[in-house]
Amino acid sequence: QQQVKQSPQSLIVQKGGISIINCAYENTAFDYFPWYQQFPGKGPALLIAIRPDVSEKKEGRFTISFNKSAKQFSLHIMDSQPGDSATYFCAALAGSNYQLIWGAGTKLIIKP
């Protein structure tokens, strides 16, 4: 019940296309859903996050869509650029417990 399942494991998208990464969870106590971006040789960094009181959050080309009833959330990258090539992790957090539950990661490659 603590798992966060992320798919796909890897993704290749043409420049200018839409990249979509999906995550699903079981624990209904989760109330914070961040996405982290990791470039090779670097630590992950927070990209965008959402709480379950909204169904969508947009920051520039990055959008999180959240479906509370389906217990799913996804990251959409519009107009994908080669500089977006990275590994993306979804995660979930329950209340005051600061221990994130992580998805396994998606390696995204944007082809020029």
Place this chain on the structure above:
Amino acid sequence: IAGITQAPTSQILAAGRRMTLRCTQDMRHNAMYWYRQDLGLGLRLIHYSNTAGTTGKGEVPDGYSVSRANTDDFPLTLASAVPSQTSVYFCASSDMTGELFFGEGSRLTVL
């Protein structure tokens, strides 16, 4: 702005040796974490500390120990390294919003 500083950046170690990975933060965050990252397995929590003086076990604590004598430092010790501990180790801290701030990692190879 340093954030999280990890040392060493990489190390090759003989099996059976003791190794301490250092982690220092300058953000005065209460919570700190150690993760290991292995291909295809994502990030796995080794140990954490919610505040100075307290520590807790994560998902994969066996073979590792930590201490938190003060707010800034959170070293991770491998008492007797084994090849399965070959990995990239990330230290992180978090603020009250839950956002994690990561160091750049320590790549450890145990032969």
